Amino acid sequence: HSRKTIKENKETSKGTAVVIGGGLVGALCVCILASRGYTVTMYEKRSDLRKSAFTRGRSINLALSHRGRKALKLIGLETKVLEGAIPMKGRLLHCKRGNTAAVLYDPVNKQNIYSVGRNYLNQVLLDAAEKYEGTTLLFSHKLQSVNLMENTITLWNEKTNENITVTADLIIGADGAFSCMRNYMQKQLLFSYSQKYIEHGYLELSIPRERGDKMEKNHLHIWPRGTFMMIALPNQDGSWTVTLFMPFEKFHSLTTQAELLTFFSDIFPDSLDLIGKKELVETYFSNEPSPLLSVKCSQFHMGDKFLIIGDAAHAMVPFYGQGMNAGFEDCAYLNKILDQTKDNIKDAIEIFTKTRKDDVHVICDLALYNYTEMCDLVTTRTFKIRKCIDNI
Ligand code: FAD
Numbered sequence: 001h002s003r004k005t006i007k008e009n010k011e012t013s014k015g016t017a018v019v020i021g022g023g024l025v026g027a028l029c030v031c032i033l034a035s036r037g038y039t040v041t042m043y044e045k046r047s048d049l050r051k052s053a054f055t056r057g058r059s060i061n062l063a064l065s066h067r068g069r070k071a072l073k074l075i076g077l078e079t080k081v082l083e084g085a086i087p088m089k090g091r092l093l094h095c096k097r098g099n100t101a102a103v104l105y106d107p108v109n110k111q112n113i114y115s116v117g118r119n120y121l122n123q124v125l126l127d128a129a130e131k132y133e134g135t136t137l138l139f140s141h142k143l144q145s146v147n148l149m150e151n152t153i154t155l156w157n158e159k160t161n162e163n164i165t166v167t168a169d170l171i172i173g174a175d176g177a178f179s180c181m182r183n184y185m186q187k188q189l190l191f192s193y194s195q196k197y198i199e200h201g202y203l204e205l206s207i208p209r210e211r212g213d214k215m216e217k218n219h220l221h222i223w224p225r226g227t228f229m230m231i232a233l234p235n236q237d238g239s240w241t242v243t244l245f246m247p248f249e250k251f252h253s254l255t256t257q258a259e260l261l262t263f264f265s266d267i268f269p270d271s272l273d274l275i276g277k278k279e280l281v282e283t284y285f286s287n288e289p290s291p292l293l294s295v296k297c298s299q300f301h302m303g304d305k306f307l308i309i310g311d312a313a314h315a316m317v318p319f320y321g322q323g324m325n326a327g328f329e330d331c332a333y334l335n336k337i338l339d340q341t342k343d344n345i346k347d348a349i350e351i352f353t354k355t356r357k358d359d360v361h362v363i364c365d366l367a368l369y370n371y372t373e374m375c376d377l378v379t380t381r382t383f384k385i386r387k388c389i390d391n392i
Pocket residue numbers: 020021022023024025026043044045046058059061062063064141142143144174175176177178179180202243309310311312318320321322323324325326327
């Protein structure tokens with residue numbers, strides 16, 4: 001067990017910062033703190049995704065909106081990210097008989113949201129983080145424990161099988177929905193916390209590149225079906241990532257190939273040839289649906305140096321497409337408060353809790369609400385208006 005002090009160039013650095021988690025929000029946070037002049041060390045429990053083979057995981061692509069773009073712009077990455085993204089100008093609704101209806105997001109100003117690959121975005125952010133002077137990115141380092149009294153954290157280095165204990169002026173937990181840092185904060189007095197799993201899970205399917213051009217471009221496709229739905233977002237290579245959201249009960253009720261194919265041909269008939277029957281059966285029966293949860297905390301900071309951001313502070317269900325965007329906004333907002341407080345970290349993290357909490361709680365609630373909207377309301381409205389409702 002070794003104890004380390006982060007090396008700081010006293011002449012140029014504003015102070016030291018540690019960021020736990022090198023996911024989307026953690027990597028952006030490193031860039032923003034480094035651009036302010038902090039000496040930043042990032043610890044990520046996984047190996048460097050830029051050097052490892054692709055692993056199947058959570059949502060391959062995400063919708064990037066104005067909120068997230070503004071944060072990327074701060075560090076000059078907006079253009080680079082948008083170069084690798086696909087604009088989506090609206091929703092394209094598929095009803096049961098195969099007819100479709102487009103609903104533009106912004107018919108007046110013609111703004112888009114963008115479909116961007118999770119890995120691509122994470123890579124761009126890690127590459128950028130590495131280029132700042134004074135940043136160190138350490139992978140295969142897992143946060144094990146947090147000593148809130150002594151202001152230290154202990155990490156396990158998977159490669160050397162050693163524990164290290166470190167401290168810094170600012171310690172940020174961007175370690176996702178099951179945050180280890182939050183776990184320690186939760187045990188302190190007056191820290192309220194709630195976690196809610198919804199009864200729906202999700203499973204990712206795909207429309208391969210060869211058949212991708214049969215889908216109307218530049219839209220987020222939705223197959224809304226009342227109590228469940230399927231969506232598809234475009235990828236750069238012409239393929240589409242399809243996500244089926246359904247109650248776990250429904251997932252588990254489809255136990256044979258025949259049941260699955262009948263279900264799809266009854267409920268999502270136009271998607272069957274696009275996904276492909278063989279591919280559908282293979283993916284469906286070799287993957288478990290993943291759960292979805294919403295997390296709320298009464299505060300995001302602790303003491304005078306600990307702060308949680310992104311999913312660690314406010315994981316939300318994905319139906320508003322705002323989890324990452326809100327996490328990116330956390331980073332931009334922290335930057336703004338550090339400006340206001342002239343980098344007084346104690347004041348900044350307290351203000352962060354006070355002024356950010358209501359906004360992120362609202363977006364968590366809106367995300368839950370938008371599930372009903374996407375499954376049901378949007379359809380009834382759109383198809384009723386266009387008089388083409390056909391027992392969806
Ligand atoms: P994460 O992405 O979870 O990253 C956390 C990082 O911390 C990981 O790299 C992890 O390995 C690391 N870590 C965890 N524990 C430790 C530890 N103990 N020590 C060190 N490192 C650790 N959001 C959108 O804005 N738009 C969308 O369209 C969208 N679609 C979604 C679709 C689905 C199906 C899902 C599930 C989510 C979606 N989201 C979307 C939400 C988005 O994925 C999350 O909000 C975003 O990934 C949060 O980023 P994060 O960096 O806070 O957490």
